[in-house]
Amino acid sequence: MSDPQDIIKQTRDSIRKSKLLLSDSQNVLDYGKMPPQAVDLEEAVLGAVMIERDAINEVSDILKEESFYVDKNQRIWRAIRALDQKQMPIDLLTVTEQLKKQGDLDMAGGPFYVAQLTNKVASAANVKAHAHIIAEKLIQRQLISTSTEVIKEAYSDTSDVFELLDKAEKNLFSIAESNLKRSSENISDILLSELKELDIRMNNSQDNLNGVPSGFIDLDKATGGWQRSDFIIVAARPAMGKTAFTLALARNAAVDHKKPVAIFSLEMSNAQLVQRLISMETHIAADKIRRGNLEEYEYQILTSKIDGLRNAQLFIDDTPAINVFELRSKCRRLKQQHNIEMVIIDYLQLMSGTNEGKGGGNREQEISQISRSLKGLAKELNIPVIALSQLSRAPEKRGGPPKPVLSDLRESGAIEQDADIVIFLYRPEYYKIPTFDDGTPTEGIAEVLISKHRNGPVIDVRTRFIGKFAKFENLNSFSAIDEYGAISKEKQKQNFITAQSKINKEEEDDFEFKRKHKSEDFSSDSDGPPF
Template sequence: MDNTNKNTANTLSKFKQSTKHKGQPTLEYGKVPPQALDLENAVLGAMMLEQYAVNKVIDILQPDMFYKQAHQHIFEAIKTLFGRSEPVDIMTVNQELKKTGNLDIVGGSYYIMQLTNRIASGANIEFHARIIQQKYIQRELIRISSNIIKDAFDETTDVLDLLDKAETSLFEVAENNLRRSAVNIEDVVKEAIANIEEASKHEGNISGIPSGFHRLDNLTSGWQPSDLVILAARPGMGKTAFVLSLARNVAVDYNKSVALFSLEMSAVQLVTRLISSETEISGDKLRKGNLTTEEWSQLNTNISALNDAKLFIDDTPALSIFELRAKSRRLKSQHDIQMIIIDYLQLMSA
């Protein structure tokens, strides 16, 4: 009898129940994934009762955020109607579900009607929607963690690839779910005034990060936080040479941390060009190693500044947006980078 109970317990402990909709984690050891079915009912019911409720939460929620598959289809129908600027109510949602062939899947017209009977008002719908979003994020984190654990036990998995995959997955969850909302202009004015006061403390006209090119700095006041600056020119006009000089000036002359992502040239090629500029020895001589004794001495003396520079070069080819974001965040946390340079944007993968 004891052995039977022990076997039964072992079987139950290993039980996993797969789910029907995409992205939902498995049930393991009797645990139920985070969910809020009552709030899902309340939100969908309120959206079919009051138009303002739709406007409040339509940009907060996505179909996959609902735990119950029927609720995913209903919200998809509401979102489709909203996108076509059509009324959202029991009848229109019913018709849209019938058109897509999902009415029977969600439980028929009776279930749609029951959703509206369970809600008296949509007064707290935004708060309820945020909770649904939080539960979805928790489920996503469980799913990602489970995948990471599974891959970590696989001896054939490359550890660095696994780290990148983990960071990318986590940042993807943050990117897709933690969006900024509209802010009151009063708060923005206060932030702008604080920035102006901070800029007034700087000497000269430079309030941002200097480029080392004085005429350019006079025009831009230095590179400002959150600025996206695109350098465009025909091939062979010196774009890479310019950004290399810029990166060198910021890292060496102003002691700021810079990240340089090179999708075309290798890190060694870029550094060789920097050495050529720093030592005033031609790149051709450096490639051939055909240096005189004086040039060797000049080389060893002048590269000391580059050795101490806070310049970080990543030459990963076909870098994706998510990989760039993950690597940049890591460099920011570890080295407090102040500038990111990408050479060049067209070589990035989607």
């Protein structure tokens, strides 16, 4: 029999321990912070899945193993997912048996804990709402973890601040990508939305364009304008005019059609791009603008013609070697602040991927990742994204006219796969080819080759290229100024009718009348014409 004094002592020790535990708990509540969690809801969801056959379908795309804060709940969820993948029934007995097979039954609280879960809820009526709360708690924990890591590194003097910025943005983007997913929609809702869009397009569209106009008539006929969520690649060999062409696209959309456009120039500075735009707009040679070697009349022309550019919503960012995360962040801000309707990137191969894996992988994998990210950006912002790309030397090695093909895209086949439209620029004049296959002179003409078009025709479009001003325009444009600033003979034939002076015409008619009557006067003289 136990000594009463021992019993009293044990009781006092128990009370003391209880007070200490309560004190520690109170200290945590007063001075510490617990990670965001919803343990009761975790248990309720697990119980609902085991008592309701269809509950797993409600929550399987919302929750993942790390969504559960408690380790034993993670193990039970892992067993439930394994049963679901095998298309086996999910209930108390099957989950317990699966935990045994995994060797996790004891670590998951044993059969008693699993059985208790089924008593937590009476039905699975609110299981989806509970799952969303659990998922939100995970996002909070991930944000805390990322922020804590950034704070710790920010205090370190050895950390590179720009690498830290990139890492922070990448981690936050990773959290968003892994947790924010679009749900499926019923086709009736999609049809209703599309019919409303169709009504708007029928009432408001000009020349059957429902996208952002390119400004090139034949190109717009083929594409209907640049469509929302499309990823467009413009590729060419050096000196074909890639930058000039995309500047023309940006200028036409922003100036002529009042569309906000963002340009990310990794190759040229914003000052160089603006000089090119001024040259295109005013037909003053870029080198004269660059040197400031303008005549008085040229300066007056310049100041009078740049009002359209000055008032355009054209945003230029010349950050070198920008990475996909920084680009996405800037585009989101521009979309929010200025509602940009198109993004142009010059050019894709100058972008950098993530900082992870420096020295590992290869450039092809990095370009593939950049390409996929740009397509994702187009879908996320629901705007067309146009990226310039380099070509390999293959066109010039094949022999014959060096027209590019899809396999010439440099460094990655993923570019071809991800792009909705692939356009090549080709100027045979540069290769000293005098005529096209149909006999048309190549002088001053560029071909825009639509080599891939996911939602339209694959055709070749001809445009005019004025080399002195690095300007592309419609082939039948009334502008007749050639690259030397003069009116070209070909444009004279196409756009002008040569009419004679009325005085000259009267003199010719009078001379013809006199000549005719003189010949009639001497026609009966047998001695022949007079001398």
